[in-house]
Amino acid sequence: MTGWDEKTDIIVIGSGLAGLAAAIEAAQAGASVIVLEKMKVIGGNTRISDGALAAPGNYLQKRRGIADSPELFYDDMLRAGLNLNHPQLVRIFAERAAETIEWTRKELGVKYLDRLDRFGGHSVARSLTTKSHLGADIVKAQTARLNELGVEIRTRCLLTDFIADRSRKTIYGINIRAGYHFPDENSGAGKKMGANRGVILATGGFGNDLPFCKLQRPGLDESIQSTNHRGATAEGMVAALKMGALPVHLSWIQMGPWGCPDEKAYGKGARFASYSVFPAGILIDPASGCRFVNEWGDRRERSEAMLSAGHPCIGIVDSNGAQKDAESLKDCLKRGRVKGFENLSDLAQAYGIPLAALNQTLNAYNTAIAAGRTDAFGKPLGPDTPLLKMPPFYAMRLWPKLHYTPGGIGINSKAQVINLQGQPIPRLFAAGEVCGGIHGASRLSSCALTECLIFGRIAGQEAASVKPRS
Secondary structure (H helix, E strand, O other), rough: OOOOOOEEEEEEEOOHHHHHHHHHHHOOOOOOOEEOOOOOOOOOOHHHOOOEEEEEOOHHHHHOOOOOHHHHHHHHHHOOOOOOOOHHHHHHHHHHHHHHHHHHHHOOOOOOOOEEEOOOOOOOOOOEEEOOOOOOHHHHHHHHHHHHHHEOOOOEEEEEEEOOOOOOOOOOEEEEEEEEOEEEOOOEEEEEEEEEHHHHOOOOOOOOOOOHHHHOOOOOOOOOOOOOOOOOOHHHHHHHHHEEEEOOOOOOOOOOOOOOOOOOOOOHHHHHHHHHHHHHOOEEEOOOOOOOOOOOOHHHHHHHHHHHHOOOEEEOOOOHHHHHHHHHHHHHHOOOOEEOOHHHHHHHHHOOOOOOHHHHHHHHHHHHHOOOOOOOOOHHHOOOOOOOOOOOEEEEOOOOEEEOOEEEEEEEEEEOOOOOOOOOOOOEEEEOEOOOOOOOOOOOOHHHHHHHHHHHHHHHHHOOOOOOOO
């Protein structure tokens, strides 16, 4: 095949954690690599994430004597995913998560906070957080390594379609629009790029592509907000589907229960809810003054319960629990996302909650914790569960936002994209949120970044092992 404007061994499409991890591994294996990003800045959703990564058996768990295992993590993921997960991929995730954290520490120099978090759906505290509380910490470390390796990252390059042989079975390159201005699909100049070894698709999910989301779930309301960056759209995945890639779980679109309707996108309110309200507080239906869901349930469980309530709900935490993320609390108080109250009477009045019911709810909750009783909603109330009794009390409105798309294209254990017959599409690899099957119906919190790193590295290693075209 001739007429290329440019050729390299491996083309990586997307500059989030998955794409950058793939580029590092491929370059270290001796392949020439070019990374293409459609937006004017790199990093995708990783750049704006909280920087949390789940890994069983990680170094902080070992220091603190927390018992965990890949088997327990595997079970947690399948339970949250309603057993729709592809077991082989989940097994790889669970077994390689801890070593991947060590790779970020020892090979990239990523620093983590001295804290472990237990998020909804996890059996134990196993989630680490980067030092600056941002996924951008890892992106910076990855780009520094790529600079050392001489790998170029080009922004404003939009993938339009793949180029294959006449039988449309083997990928040889891609068509792009260089100089692309999001979201104008006609901007930029057409360019034909060849890949001697393969193409790695790491374009992320479609969580900010409401038209495409509505094709999968027609019931989605036009007013639903998204936590994703503007470029989280479906065209990269669609290009792969046109080449015969297997679609997996596209209609399973995940909502984030910690969404705050009083701020746009993800925001600090969502972070405070994730790190303080849900782990240390309770969720109240303001119409009844009562709890209605397990606050440690997985995202799907909590979001569906909130949507059934039909209106924003109120998250409440006391002063002790609020200190689990004092930084975001300060910001949220300043911006009015979170409000502080010296007593429950003022809190109830501010949100229109029946005071008597609210008092009864908190008393019953604290009593159940102290007595070690079984919670009606299945929340494990043990001696380590924080009581809610120390004023000031902090409250915020919560309403689910479109956050993650567990569905995507199918891959195998080598990160090869598979077709409708389950066979690899030669020279086409994928990693990250563009892939489906790993999380099933619902992704557990803090698993996205870990997944991107694990399968991004696999994709880079496997692509580099492909015999180059002569």
